[in-house]
Amino acid sequence: MVRVGVIGCGNIGRVHSLILKELKEVRICAMADIRIERAEEFCRQYTEGKGHAYESIEEMLEKEELDGVHICTPHYCHVPMAVMALKMGVHVFMEKPPAISRDQFEQLKEASINSGGRLGICFQNRYNETTRKVSELIEEGRIGAIRGGRAFVTWHRDAPYYTESGWRGRLDTEGGGALMNQSIHALDLLLHWLGKPVRTEASMRNHHLSGIVEVEDTLEAYMEFTKGKEPVRASFYATTAYVNDAPVLIEIAGEIGFIRLEGDTVTCQEAGDTEPFIWRSPKGRVPGKAYWGSGHEACIHDFYDCVNTGKVFRNDLESVGLTFDTMMDIYESAESGEK
Template sequence: MVWVGIVGCGGIGRVHAKSLKGLSNVNLCAFADIQKERAEEYSKEYTGGEAGVYGSLEEMLEYGDLDAIHICTPHSCHVDLAVAGLKKGISVFMEKPPAITREQFCLLSEAEKESKGRLGICFQNRYNETSKEVGRILREGILGKVKGGRAFVTWNRGETYYTESGWRGSLNTEGGGVLINQSVHTLDLLLYWLGKPMKTEATISNHHLKNVVEVEDTVEAYMEFTEGEDPVRATFYATTAFGYDAPILIELVCEKGVVRLEGGSVWYRTWEEEEPIYFQEAKGLAPGKEYWGRGHEACIKDFYHCIETGEAYGNDLPSVENTFNTVMDIYESARNKER
């Protein structure tokens, strides 16, 4: 049995709590939040009031006997809290992003190397049924090598989403806007299938919340993954200035055809076939919003399976380094106006 605590009892913490409650090898036994009453509410809701309640991670680590913690706090706190847990030798499962600066990422990497605890990053969309189906199509070579891709995230985030949070919309606490927060999962999938960009060129803008937030609401990026006359390349576009939270779209063009992931469905066809072949994900009860994807439960379950068996975890820190570095590259390209 793995004894687990959650740090940060806000919206995303509920998704983690619901996922953990469904695991037979996990005892969800502690909650911490700087607003202690929120931790008390979590304890009542998820453990009938039996779990320990704390006002900080330091207090939780001092008085709680834990094997693992989940970091579900504002972005700027992620690394400090994760490092504190890793230094205690306990395992850490972090919400995205793993860091908001390159320096933070290095600190996290060093802490992981020196700790006997395991570190997992919540890039849960890798576990979506649709993502697995695209992976199967590519792995089996049905469409040949990937030649390029495009991805779109068109969601809606209004003024109150930022002003009521106390931390969103600030570069110091959020680290950025639509790129590092809402659309990073989609970028992660695009890179998961295309690899490491050799060249990145991007722009960022704030169109609909000027004078309200410091961060971008729109990002556009162009990436090249190989050199030569016909490089493998991709385009990426994300905005929170759309009218509603539309399903994400990722399309990969390959040697023999094309595959598209859109929301809960996937279709592909070869250049010789007129009719595409469709895949529709099952309508399950896993926690999470449909336009996010519902991979949290599977992602978290796999983390604890790997802790139990000693197997390598697919969402460890090295596995997300390419995505993190590309996010930093996009921001630097946009701010410095250079490739």
């Protein structure tokens, strides 16, 4: 039995707790939140009153004999908390982003290498049924060699989303906006199918919350990749200044067709076809955002399977390094105006 604690009793902490409660090999022993009443509520709801509530990770780790922790806190807490647990040999499963700076990422890397605990990053959309279907179609050669890709994330976030949180909208606590917070998963999938960029050029703006938040509400990036004789090109666009939360759109273009992922639908159009192939994913059991979907359940199950069997977790720190580095490259290009 793996004894775990959940740190951060907000919306995403609820998703983690709901999944953990149903895992036979896991027992939730403790909850921590700076608002102790929220930790107490989570204990009542997800541990049948048997868990203990704490106001800090320090107190939780000191008083509990835990095998693992789930970090569901604001971005700036991710690395300090993960490093603290890893130094004690505790397994860590943490929400995105893995870090908000290159220095933080290196700290996390060092702690992970020197720890007896396993580290997993919640890039759950790698586990979505739609993601697997796109990969399957690409591997079958349905569109031939990949020539390019595009991704669009057009969502809606107004001022209260930032100002009422206590940490969102500030560079020192959130790290970034439309890219780091809202669309890092879309970037991750685009890179999963296209590979490593050799050129990145980007720009960002704050259109509708200027003077209210420090982070960007809109970002666009151009990327070139080395695949075959001609460079593969990609366009990436993310904004939180739209009027609602539209389904994410990712399209992969090949020599003989394209594959488009939009919400819960995958469309494949091959050259010469009069009708496209359309596939829709079944609805998951765990609550997720309707405009994107949720692979949290499969991701968390896989993490504990790897903990118990010793297999390499597909969402370990090394596996998310390309996405993190590219995200930072995009920000640095947007800030400097250089490629």
